[in-house]
Amino acid sequence: MPKKTLQEFSVESIQILDENGKIDTTLLSQTDQISEKTLKSFYESMVLIRAIDEKALNLQRTGRMGTYASIQGQEAIQVGCAAALQPSDWCFPAFRATGLSVLRGTPIKVIYQYWSGDERGSEMQDGQHDFPISIPVGTHIPHAVGAAWGAKYKKDPIAVLTTFGDGATSKGDFHEGMNFAGVFKLPVVFVCQNNQWAISVPFSRQTAAKTIAQKAIAYGFEGIQVDGNDVLGIYTVTKNALEKARRGEGPTLIECLTYRLNDHTTADDASRYRTEEEVAIWQKKDPVLRLKTLIEKEYEWSESVDEALHAEVDRRVAEAVDAFEAIEPLNPLGMFDMLFETLSPELHDQRKKFTQRLGKLNKEESK
Secondary structure, three states: OOOOOOOOOOEEEEEEEEOOOOOOOHHHHHHHOHHHHHHHHHHHHHHHHHHHHHHHHHHOOOOOOOOOOOOOOHHHHHHHHHHHHOOOOOOOOOOOOHHHHHHHHOOHHHHHHHHHOOHHHHHOOOOOEOOOOEOOOOHHHHHHHHHHHHHHHHOHHHHHHEEEEEHHEEEEEHHHHHHHHOOOOOEEEEEEEEEOOOOOOOOHHHHHOOOOHHHHHHHEEEEEEEEEEHHHHHHHHHHHHHHHHOOOOOOEEEEEOOOOOOOOOOOOHHOOOOOOOOOOHHHOOOOHHHHHHHHHHOOOOOOHHHHHHHHHHHHHHHHHHHHOOOOOOOOOHHHHHOOOOOOOOHHHHHHHHHHHHHHHHHHHHHH
């Protein structure tokens, strides 16, 4: 049998807005639909979700909230994806997608509830087509694929989007989900926030492949890489992928090349495994500053307007914190009452002892 090439492939890498706030003129035709109003709204959204993120870090450090995963440096991905999605689409976010959840309709106070360990922080708003934040790495990917399969079966003309980090691409859930989506040509968009680090494991130890995007080829559909700090690129690529999915043309894997500027979570110390020089390089690629540079150069965006925006954002976040801290705490006995229909003897004994302990604590507090 003669030697022959069965398949050749290439992976595109897209950047529309560079680190200096300049737009690639060769790609302007793809961004004609992005108006001045839309660009400013993108910037306003990024300022908002960064403020939400910074406040969450402060709440954790002052003991008012639990362990938290910062999104700093990854705002462009979440704003671009949120803008590309339609309200009827479904979204399955991983834990580093706070901004996406807020922009999809989750109240800020509910985000803080979630990270404080309050199960009510997983309750979605009426009409919001989002699943709760997924903490286990990659386990929500098959759920998103299942929702896409259901949509195709029902002939529902919607798309499903799921986000995850580069570490999730080393999990079986990722590969099983991708394979199933490819075989059945499902309307799902996989968005990998490749922030270079899966806790302390660098990207070079996740895969020997040049890109994550090329992994889609093995499953029979398109993979594309985009500058994850370029909100125009993210929006354009994601919008095209979602439209393709709604047309019944199958899934897409989008690799967003970005960087996690903060620690993995507030329980981590990233200085133990990465250098200050590396972080400094990526700080210059800050997605918020990049877009601000563009609108300052091209539109009427003064320092006074920017200060007014930050003041309004600070007010909104402060109100959300007040609302969050005013919520009546859950009854801790719920961890027993909502576990089984009938408690085992061991759990019944634990509940009894815990009830007694709570009674003692309440008496001590009332003194």
